[in-house]
Amino acid sequence: MRIPPGVSKSDFQAALQAFRDAVGTQWVFTSDEDLDLYRDAYSAAWGEPEEKIASAAVAPDTVEQVQAIVRVANKYRIPIYSISTGRNLGYGGSAPNYSGSVVLDLKRMNRIIEVDDRRNFCIVEPGVSYFDLYRHVEDKKLNVIVDVPDPGWGSLIGNALDHGRGYMMPMYRDHWSAHCGMEVVLPSGEVMRTGMGAMPGSQTWGEYKFGFGPDVDGLFSQANMGIVTKMGFWMMPKPEHFFSAMVTIPKYADVVPFIDILNYLEDSGVIGHPRWGTPLWPAGNDADLKALMAKPGGASPAEYEAHAARKGVGFFNVTLNYYGSQQMCAANWEFTKERFSIIRGVSFKELESYKLPMTNDQIENMHHKVALGVPNLSIFSVGTRTPSSPPKDGLAWFAAVIPRNGESLIKAQEVFAKAFWDAGWPSPIGPYSTPRTWIYRANVMLTPFFVSRSDAEANKKVRRMYQRMVEVAAENGWGEYRAAPLFQDIVAKTYSYNNNALLRFQQSLKDTIDPNGILAAGRGGIWPKHLRGGSK
Amino acid sequence: MTTRRSFLGISLAGAAMPLVPGIAAAQSAIFGEASLLPVYKAVFDQRFSESVIFGEAFADRQVATAGINGDITNLWFKDLDLRWRQGAAMVSGLTASGPLFCMEQMMGQYGLRLAFRGEHQYMADGSVRHRLSGDPAILLRAAGLVEGGRTWSRHLAGMLHRLPSHSMRPTQLEVTTPHAASKLPAPSPLYSWLLAPATRA
Numbered sequence: 001m002r003i004p005p006g007v008s009k010s011d012f013q014a015a016l017q018a019f020r021d022a023v024g025t026q027w028v029f030t031s032d033e034d035l036d037l038y039r040d041a042y043s044a045a046w047g048e049p050e051e052k053i054a055s056a057a058v059a060p061d062t063v064e065q066v067q068a069i070v071r072v073a074n075k076y077r078i079p080i081y082s083i084s085t086g087r088n089l090g091y092g093g094s095a096p097n098y099s100g101s102v103v104l105d106l107k108r109m110n111r112i113i114e115v116d117d118r119r120n121f122c123i124v125e126p127g128v129s130y131f132d133l134y135r136h137v138e139d140k141k142l143n144v145i146v147d148v149p150d151p152g153w154g155s156l157i158g159n160a161l162d163h164g165r166g167y168m169m170p171m172y173r174d175h176w177s178a179h180c181g182m183e184v185v186l187p188s189g190e191v192m193r194t195g196m197g198a199m200p201g202s203q204t205w206g207e208y209k210f211g212f213g214p215d216v217d218g219l220f221s222q223a224n225m226g227i228v229t230k231m232g233f234w235m236m237p238k239p240e241h242f243f244s245a246m247v248t249i250p251k252y253a254d255v256v257p258f259i260d261i262l263n264y265l266e267d268s269g270v271i272g273h274p275r276w277g278t279p280l281w282p283a284g285n286d287a288d289l290k291a292l293m294a295k296p297g298g299a300s301p302a303e304y305e306a307h308a309a310r311k312g313v314g315f316f317n318v319t320l321n322y323y324g325s326q327q328m329c330a331a332n333w334e335f336t337k338e339r340f341s342i343i344r345g346v347s348f349k350e351l352e353s354y355k356l357p358m359t360n361d362q363i364e365n366m367h368h369k370v371a372l373g374v375p376n377l378s379i380f381s382v383g384t385r386t387p388s389s390p391p392k393d394g395l396a397w398f399a400a401v402i403p404r405n406g407e408s409l410i411k412a413q414e415v416f417a418k419a420f421w422d423a424g425w426p427s428p429i430g431p432y433s434t435p436r437t438w439i440y441r442a443n444v445m446l447t448p449f450f451v452s453r454s455d456a457e458a459n460k461k462v463r464r465m466y467q468r469m470v471e472v473a474a475e476n477g478w479g480e481y482r483a484a485p486l487f488q489d490i491v492a493k494t495y496s497y498n499n500n501a502l503l504r505f506q507q508s509l510k511d512t513i514d515p516n517g518i519l520a521a522g523r524g525g526i527w528p529k530h531l532r533g534g535s536k
Numbered sequence: 537m538t539t540r541r542s543f544l545g546i547s548l549a550g551a552a553m554p555l556v557p558g559i560a561a562a563q564s565a566i567f568g569e570a571s572l573l574p575v576y577k578a579v580f581d582q583r584f585s586e587s588v589i590f591g592e593a594f595a596d597r598q599v600a601t602a603g604i605n606g607d608i609t610n611l612w613f614k615d616l617d618l619r620w621r622q623g624a625a626m627v628s629g630l631t632a633s634g635p636l637f638c639m640e641q642m643m644g645q646y647g648l649r650l651a652f653r654g655e656h657q658y659m660a661d662g663s664v665r666h667r668l669s670g671d672p673a674i675l676l677r678a679a680g681l682v683e684g685g686r687t688w689s690r691h692l693a694g695m696l697h698r699l700p701s702h703s704m705r706p707t708q709l710e711v712t713t714p715h716a717a718s719k720l721p722a723p724s725p726l727y728s729w730l731l732a733p734a735t736r737a
Contacts, residue, residue, distance in 0.1 A: 037644050041637075041641065087641065107645065131617075153638075153641075153642070364610070375609075376609040377607065377608060377634075378607040378609055380607075380608075380634035380635070381607040381608075381632065381634040381635070
């Protein structure tokens with residue numbers, strides 16, 4: 001039997017029995033076979049002592065059962081860790097921060113409480129996945145779109161709480177910003193509602209976020225101050241038309257005006273998510289490009305520009321999405337071209353144009369389905385079964401937030417590439433590296449660190465290099481927006497202004513709200529008092 | 537009502553056991569036909585000839601098949617998810633790694649387990665190395681892979697199109713199909729799999 005640290009066997013057995021009494025014996029899991037399902041499938045410490053594993057799992061079906069579990073946890077000082085659908089791959093999956101915690105699996109709480117397609121919102125439970133809501137909306141022919149991430153099997157609540165993102169208009173693809181009111185089980189076992197949900201009989205839970213007084217919702221995201229059991233989300237109405245087009249720039253230095261123009265267009269509401277690309281990555285079977293990427297110390301932008309010129313391709317491109325009436329899409333595209341025309345040699349290409357509702361064939365052939373809220377698993381079929389891309393066992397995402405300008409992109413490419421080369425790693429970052437733009441007021445330099453289920457030494461190197469990247473980013477004023485539990489402590493420590501005033505503030509709240517330190521210890525770098533310092 | 541066992545699947549585990557050719561001849565005497573579970577659907581990837589042959593072999597046995605192009609989304613969302621919500625049903629496949637990963641991640645919520653998993657790697661000399669793990673009742677039939685040649689996946693389908701209704705502790709073995717292909721740069725492996733109910737009848 002696996003037992004949480006600091007808990008006696010007799011207390012743990014008593015707690016497990018109390019869990020069974022609360023939810024039913026069949027919903028309490030303790031066997032190794034059962035608990036293997038709660039391992040992080042992409043762990044960078046697979047099979048090592050550092051791997052985060054659960055001691056048990058409990059799956060409630062109602063808020064009342066969640067409350068009962070929390071009370072039991074308090075009584076016996078059992079560390080618990082809540083998950084929604086547990087599909088946060090690359091950022092920790094379903095494994096707890098504090099190894100030995102009991103996982104509180106909320107997947108059975110999968111009710112869609114309400115979807116309103118006149119006021120454009122929904123209210124859901126944590127076990128509702130993007131696929132679930134999409135099926136609900138399509139089956140009932142509701143006039144709203146679900147903004148989905150890639151892949152679409154995750155939980156709306158889980159994704160939002162970890163600051164996950166999608167691919168449509170700014171206010172919807174920032175899933176945390178799109179949330180509106182929540183219900184939370186506090187570490188005391190009490191139920192609290194926020195925003196307009198805090199008013200009994202509220203008519204506007206899914207519409208107005210802030211209720212009255214301090215907005216406390218942020219305390220429950222990437223944190224451990226409560227267990228979210230309901231959440232509202234603003235949803236986008238289905239547009240009449242969808243149009244996409246590509247803008248390509250020929251020169252590396254064009255990236256400066258390029259990003260300025262993108263900022264203007266997006267912040268003015270003209271375009272949706274600008275999805276970057278480049279013909280210079282991946283190298284595929286291009287031997288010349290492979291040679292450039294393998295050049296010790298990295299090839300220069302000029303060398304990549306020369307390669308692009310020889311191939312007759314541009315340096316960077318961006319796919320832009322437009323939503324609205326057909327006339328609106330056309331007008332916004334014309335305006336877009338007018339703005340980009342100041343860049344010498346810029347080229348434009350129209351990609352897709354669909355009148356909604358689309359046919360099944362149109363959806364099937366769509367280049368990027370998530371741009372219209374169609375969830376899918378196609379990301380798992382990318383790069384499979386070719387000699388140049390052998391299957392890997394998963395990855396840990398390194399995701400540094402950088403300013404939304406070309407100068408910072410250039411600097412980040414140089415700084416991160418140098419960090420890799422200095423550490424003896426062939427750099428996966430170079431002048432061809434594009435920013436991720438889901439955070440619509442900042443850019444993200446996203447880099448995968450591939451992990452192995454059979455090579456512990458390789459994983460150790462990954463962890464060391466990841467830590468180095470966190471340090472390098474912080475030295476340049478760039479912080480990570482999200483990280484797997486293995487890395488959350490080192491990331492949290494970089495937000496250290498004024499002697500870690502933020503973390504000290506969070507710890508003060510934690511000590512007051514969760515005095516027994518039972519809930520998600522370590523999440524967001526926030527540890528309860530009895531586990532702070534070297535006592536973990 | 538969803539049961540405990542239909543909420544969680546059981547992950548694959550087992551100790552290695554070498555293939556003893558003599559045992560293969562005894563397989564048909566071990567389990568009666570009446571207790572065999574049928575396969576609801578066989579999944580093949582239209583991009584890979586071995587996988588197409590696998591699908592054809594199931595079709596020859598009157599098992600419904602579904603062809604994908606690497607992406608299992610539509611098959612799962614429009615077919616398997618809806619079928620599995622009604623109850624666990626066996627599904628087999630020979631695909632690249634992505635679809636298998638998706639199935640492994642989701643099988644628990646439907647009360648399914650991975651009764652068989654195979655990794656089929658082309659080697660530089662044109663042979664195929666098969667690393668198999670799963671129910672011994674399936675592995676007992678693996679000897680035929682050795683003689684399979686270029687149509688080894690047809691024999692593989694024969695191994696996976698039915699499963700005894702009572703489970704046994706999983707085992708592992710490795711066999712090789714010689715002369716399966718011309719000497720070419722080896723692509724990444726294909727993966728065979730069989731999802732079966734975690735609770736047997």
